[in-house]
Amino acid sequence: MMTADATDPRHETQTAAEAPPRLRDRVVGLARLSPTGAAGLALIVLFALLALFSGVLMPHDPVASYTDRILQPPSAEHWFGTDGNGMDVFSRVIYGARFGFGIAIPAVLLSVVIGVPVGLIAGYRGGYLDEVLMRFFDGLRVFPSIILALAVVAATGQSLFNVILVLGLLDSPVFARVVRAEVLSLRASVFVEGAVAAGNPTWRILFVHILPNAIQGALAQVAVRAAWAVRISATLAFLGVGIQAPTPEWGAMIRQGAEFMVTGQWWVGVFPGTALILMVFGLNLLGDGLQDVMDPRRRAAK
Amino acid sequence: MRTFRFLLRRALMVIPLLVGVVFITFMLVRVGGLDPVGQLAGPTATEAEFAAIREELGLDQSLFRQFLIYAGNVLQGDFGESWLSNRPVLDDILGRAVISLELLFWGVGLGTLVGIPVGLRAAFRPNGRFDQVSRVLSLLGFSIPTYWLGLVTIFVFFYLLGWAPPAMGRISLLVSPPPTITGSYLIDGLLQANWEAARSAFAQMVLPVLCMAVIAAAPIIKQTRAIALDVLSSDPIRYARATGLPERVVRRMVLRNSGVPILTYVGTEITGLVGTMSLIEYVFAWGGLGQYGLNAISRGDFTAVQGYVLALALFSVIVFLVIDILVYLMEPRSDLT
Numbered sequence: 263m264m265t266a267d268a269t270d271p272r273h274e275t276q277t278a279a280e281a282p283p284r285l286r287d288r289v290v291g292l293a294r295l296s297p298t299g300a301a302g303l304a305l306i307v308l309f310a311l312l313a314l315f316s317g318v319l320m321p322h323d324p325v326a327s328y329t330d331r332i333l334q335p336p337s338a339e340h341w342f343g344t345d346g347n348g349m350d351v352f353s354r355v356i357y358g359a360r361f362g363f364g365i366a367i368p369a370v371l372l373s374v375v376i377g378v379p380v381g382l383i384a385g386y387r388g389g390y391l392d393e394v395l396m397r398f399f400d401g402l403r404v405f406p407s408i409i410l411a412l413a414v415v416a417a418t419g420q421s422l423f424n425v426i427l428v429l430g431l432l433d434s435p436v437f438a439r440v441v442r443a444e445v446l447s448l449r450a451s452v453f454v455e456g457a458v459a460a461g462n463p464t465w466r467i468l469f470v471h472i473l474p475n476a477i478q479g480a481l482a483q484v485a486v487r488a489a490w491a492v493r494i495s496a497t498l499a500f501l502g503v504g505i506q507a508p509t510p511e512w513g514a515m516i517r518q519g520a521e522f523m524v525t526g527q528w529w530v531g532v533f534p535g536t537a538l539i540l541m542v543f544g545l546n547l548l549g550d551g552l553q554d555v556m557d558p559r560r561r562a563a564k
Numbered sequence: 565m566r567t568f569r570f571l572l573r574r575a576l577m578v579i580p581l582l583v584g585v586v587f588i589t590f591m592l593v594r595v596g597g598l599d600p601v602g603q604l605a606g607p608t609a610t611e612a613e614f615a616a617i618r619e620e621l622g623l624d625q626s627l628f629r630q631f632l633i634y635a636g637n638v639l640q641g642d643f644g645e646s647w648l649s650n651r652p653v654l655d656d657i658l659g660r661a662v663i664s665l666e667l668l669f670w671g672v673g674l675g676t677l678v679g680i681p682v683g684l685r686a687a688f689r690p691n692g693r694f695d696q697v698s699r700v701l702s703l704l705g706f707s708i709p710t711y712w713l714g715l716v717t718i719f720v721f722f723y724l725l726g727w728a729p730p731a732m733g734r735i736s737l738l739v740s741p742p743p744t745i746t747g748s749y750l751i752d753g754l755l756q757a758n759w760e761a762a763r764s765a766f767a768q769m770v771l772p773v774l775c776m777a778v779i780a781a782a783p784i785i786k787q788t789r790a791i792a793l794d795v796l797s798s799d800p801i802r803y804a805r806a807t808g809l810p811e812r813v814v815r816r817m818v819l820r821n822s823g824v825p826i827l828t829y830v831g832t833e834i835t836g837l838v839g840t841m842s843l844i845e846y847v848f849a850w851g852g853l854g855q856y857g858l859n860a861i862s863r864g865d866f867t868a869v870q871g872y873v874l875a876l877a878l879f880s881v882i883v884f885l886v887i888d889i890l891v892y893l894m895e896p897r898s899d900l901t
Contacts (some may be wrong), residue, residue, distance in 0.1 A: 298700070401584025404877045404884075406839030409857070413592050413869050416861045493709060497843070500711055502862055516712055520847070523719040524730070532719075535712040543707035550703060 292555075299551015302485075305544030313359035322350035324357040324510040333527050343529035345518055347508055351529060354510035355537050361511040362541050365426055365495045366488040372430025373487060377437025378480055382468050384438065385445025392442075399435040407432060411494050416503050425504040429491050436487060437480045444476035482556040486549030489542045496538050512538040570892055578885060583635075585881065589874045590634050593866045594627065643871035648863060653871035657853060661875070662747035663734065664852035668841050670769065671776025676830055679781035683788025684822070688815065690793060698785055705782025710840045714775050714847035721771060729767050731848045739764040772848045779840050780833070787829045788822070795821045824891050831887030835880045 293300035312319065322340075328348040336343045342351035384392040402410070414428045448454060449472075457471045498504040499513030500520075507514045512534040519531020609617075625633070637644065643653040686695040714731075721728040735741050735749050742752040742761045750769065753762030795801060795818050804814050842854030849855065857872030 298703075397580055397584055401581060401588055404581070404585055404835060404880045405588065405873060406835050406837075406842075406876060408836075408839040409842065409873060409876060410592075412858075412861050413873055416864065416869070417593055417866065489707070493707075497709060497711070500709070501846070501858060513709075516709070516715070520711075520715055523715045524723055526719075526723055528716075528719050531712070531715055535709065535716070538709060538712070539704075539707050542709075543704055546703050546706050 292551075296551035296554050298547050299554065302544045302547025302549070302551060305540060306548060309359045309362065309541050309544065312356050313363050316356045316360060320350075320353035320356050322353040324354045325349060325508055333522065333530070335527075336529055342533040343527075345515070345530045346522065347518075349508065349510075351515070351533050354515060355512070355533050357510040358512040358515065358534060358537060359541070361495070361505070361509075362492050362538075365422070365429070366491040366545075369426050369429040369433070369491040369495075370484055370488050372426070373433040374437055374480065374484070376431065377434035378441050378473070378477065380434065381438035381441030381480075382445055382473060382476070385442035386449060386464075386468060386472065395438070396442075399439065402432075402435060407490075408494055408497055412498060412501060412503055415498060420504050420506075422505060425495055425498060429494060433487055433490065436483060440479045440483060441476050444479055445472055448472050448475055478556055482553045483549070485545050485552055489545035489549060492538070492545065493542050566896075567892075571889065574885065574888055574892075578881060581881060582878075585874070585877045586635050586638055587631065589870055589877065590631050592873060593870055594630075638874065643874065644867040646860075646865050646868045648865045648868075653868050656856060656868070657871055657875050660851070660853040660856050663850065664838075664841060664845065664854055666748045666750070667769070667772055667776060667844065667850060667852065668837065670773045671841070671844075672780050672830075672834070672837055674773060674777035675780025676784055678777065679784030680788050680826060682781070683785040684792050684819070686785070687789045687792035687796065688818075695789070699789075702782045702785040705778055705785075708779070710775065710779050710843040711847050713778065714772070714844055717771050717775060718847070728771050729764070731768075731771065733849050733851055734765060734768050735761065736764040736768070768848075772844050772850060775844055776837075776840065780837055783833055783836075784826075784830060788826055791825045791829070792818055792822050794825075824895050827894075828887060828891060831883055834883045835876075838876045838879060 292303075326349065328344065328350075330348070331340070331344050332348040333346055334340055334344045340350050340352060342355060345351055345354070380395065384395050411428055411432055414432070415424055418424050418428070454467065454471060457467050462471070495504065496511070496513030496516070499506075499509075499511050500517045502517060505511045505514050507518050515534035516531045516538075519527075519529075519534070522528070522530045641654060643657065645652055646656065682698050686692075686698045689695060718728070718731045722730060729736055739761055741749055742756050742758045745752045745755055749765035750762055753759070753765055798821070801814060801817060801821070804817060838854070841852075842858055844850065845852050845854035846858050853872065853875065857869065857876075860866075860868035860872060
């Protein structure tokens, strides 16, 4: 029956209207709405697969040191060559994807978990609390985020856990601002007034009535903020703060490769850098697409 | 008179921001579980020595008092002394400021000069081929880590092609730097007709400035495009188009109306760009404020870190203020607050 439908275009449209959209149609629909966003999603799925199946995909142990094969150029045995410790760069690049996700996901989650309630309460309560918070965020914005992250991680102790914590905290104002702006415009709306008049407790109004209407703008930011977290965490590792070599993290690997750039062993630093760019690029493309899809004004501008 | 009132009000608005900035800088070091006393006293220190050092650093006071003391010192231009070198931090910072400003000025200037026309052209024909290519390139520019770009350009232009000098500072080791007038080797060399020094300084500058420009241009392209698109869909412009004014005239109107928001945006970008600058300095051994700060961080010299972070933030505040004043002068009606 499906093959008969497919040959007849009129049939196809009829059945499509009745049946719920299939996954393939949804993906095609998304790709049509934002081709670059779909390309970004594809890149991120690829990296997710690398991270999940790195155990199977890595030809070598990422921290095994082959002392007889130090700084070898790319070859059939070592696709991306070996680094100054004789470790297989290809395996290390694949393993590095785990750090990308392992830092970005909890950091962004933390930002959302802190930022969204803060934005809700600040926007709804207004007044003194709101004023002080916003001034504090304004103050934070004057500092370059990378330098702030560096200084705080360096001061609070260098561990993977601290890196995640600091990135999550530093980025939470982004979500607080977006949500606060939404809440300000929703606060005066009829349905909120109705909910207040019906005697709902404040937490219920905030989380059941306002949150679902205010969260979309924040969610559109998630991919872009994840890109930020991946980039900044790698920068920290490049500067030797947080994650240290020989951990197979991309930034730390680029740090190792830096000294070999001027002596010609480019593969040590170039391959992890390329992986880092592709992952951040994918997240940025996806984020750009998400914002296009979720913001009707931007959609209309195209 | 009106202008004077605006300037005064705008200057007063900076005060709460400055208090916040100094507070954040102060907390930056205090939140850490780091113990400067142990670091200074050494492993063999007695309890009395610990107490003496604590008193000397003012750490025996309450946190609020410590903040007041710190803020008072900053106000008097005392950023403290480096824990490691015992030199006044402010002297170190001021001595390096020109070196960093030179890099920042050329890099951001070049990035803006390229970014704005590209963004405008993309906006005039949205979804055209130029727009799509520039959009992907700008997103790519967003995604390239500054330091990696620096390393790769060093590899290509120094190691492979041999066009660039080694990335070791602002002037070749074989050339003696010109006597200081402005602090910029390029300008000082030119002023004193010391062509050899000027040439070497210029050659050292090309790669870091280009890297800086690439990173700066990416967000400017994106934002210029968005601003111009907004202006293009505004009523006056649509009316102008509807009346059949030539496209050339319409575009000039768009330019005039985009100028202020684009200027404001470039101003807000400066905060991120001083971070970028620091990384470029680190990779190219530039020896300016950025490299000083990153070295201080990796060595745990927290007074120096504090001074560096504070200097960057103050620089941003000053840039914001200048931009606000420029915007007011360009368009006095923007003063509606």
